[in-house]
Amino acid sequence: MRISWYLPETGLQDLVDSLSSFGRLAAPVRRGDGHVYEFVSSASDIDFNFTRTKLPPKKFLLPYKRMVGVYHPESMDYTPVGNEGGIVLLGVHPCDLHGIEVLARFFPELREKAFVVGVSCLPDEHCFCLDAGSAFAESALFDLFLVLLEGGFLLFVGSAKGIGVVEKLKGLIREATEEEIFLCRKFLEERTKLFRKRTLPLAGTSLLIEALYHSQVWEELSKDCLGCGTCTNVCPTCFCFASYDVPDIEGRKVKRVEFATSCQYPVHSLVAGGHYFRPSLSERFKHRYYHKLVGYTRQVGKAGCVGCGRCSFFCPVGIRMEEVLERLLYDQGVNHRC
């Protein structure tokens, strides 16, 4: 069986319909100045013409606020509440596919929960997935991958579930011609040329970053940081959460709620007794880079930065991940000791 297929543009609705058995389908739609993943049922609502969505697909896989259980305040009988039912994510760029792969290494149940359909993209000046090693779908988690061509999609299969969907679409899809595969290769070649010129290979930098733990660069660059936490909130791989128990007003049940937090907030490192493990802005600032590039690599064998550029794009004061790393790793004459 061939592993690449051609799906005409008019077949997108059929693809959407055929995926409904895997769960509710979320896809990129336009909202305000950007794009967001939203539940859709009609292919006409989907807009693939985007560079990055405001929030990563993480918002469905690991919701920012989620009820995880209920218990009775007297009997203390605890009932876990899971978000049952699968989810289909249609239109996920390679960087986010790698983001899902990273999350799935921490939360293995995500592999079963989501049916993921990737889609090809073009970079802007904030994208550095090529340097992060996540510019292509290979080695990431996906079931199907679409490459946008004129009038249709080249469709690649990434999992057994994906083969099942292709089977269902027989009659609509046909095998990709050599010409189409050639066009796809050409597209990937042109895409690679669009990335920023100065390359910054993130693979292999974890030791260097650890060695530069006491560099003055952290102190210097964190001065502009507002500590708003946007960088971690928009990150496809950040998963830190806190939880609390909220009683209902009748006093009959207590809900346990988990919510996303951020290492950029002082309260993240606050422990009983009032001690802050990361009291200063520069420590919190550094912590993010350190955890992304050193911590994740050691924990799950894959860096936590997939180069999607969201933290750079959405930072209100314009702190750029790639510039911070360039300054840290490449600039000579910086006092790296303090």
Next chain:
Amino acid sequence: MHIGIVGLTGCSGCQCQFLNIYGGLSKLLERAKIDYFPLLQDDNVFEEFDVIFVEGSVTCGEDKEKLKLAREKARVLVALGSCACYGGIQASIEETACGHFCLPVSEVVEVDCKLPGCPVGVERLLESMAFLVNGVKPFEYPMTVCHECRINENDCIILKGGICQGPITLSGCGAPCPQMGVGCVGCRGDSDFPNYEAFVSLCESKGIPKERVEKLLFLFRRRR
């Protein structure tokens, strides 16, 4: 459980929020009795309270007396709204020659819980009530308005060229202002250890003079 709602100097908007919790109010009344709420009811008694909500800032001797009495009578005293928590807009004016003062509740008596906001958000109020009627201190987790704004997937006001105090303002409101395209004015007060310097230089880079930024900053925040 006995509840009292006391108003000092303020617009009464936060007291009115008790009426905006709709269904929640009837549930609350099943578990608690509102003994004192002059804004809403005619028959009021001021004896012993489990929880007293104080709205408004302290601007005169009468306010001070009222507040001290409330503290004596209440097991738990909650500062309701930004005036009670930080002094409110009226506190942003420098002390006048005739000796007027404008203090947040916490600078006169000990406060057990702060519920800031102008006005305090209905959801936050209802959730806090649920904690309080069950004898638990309302959960606090200081994050920034940006946290909620990003999660709502609003367009960033700052990136659009506007001024928004979201990055240095305490979360808990759900970021309704940026959602409507209006920059956050910081009504909920400071987030943890806000970086004023960076915020001022951000505004200056957009051509807003420092004095103007400081005026904006301390509209609701307590000047240190």
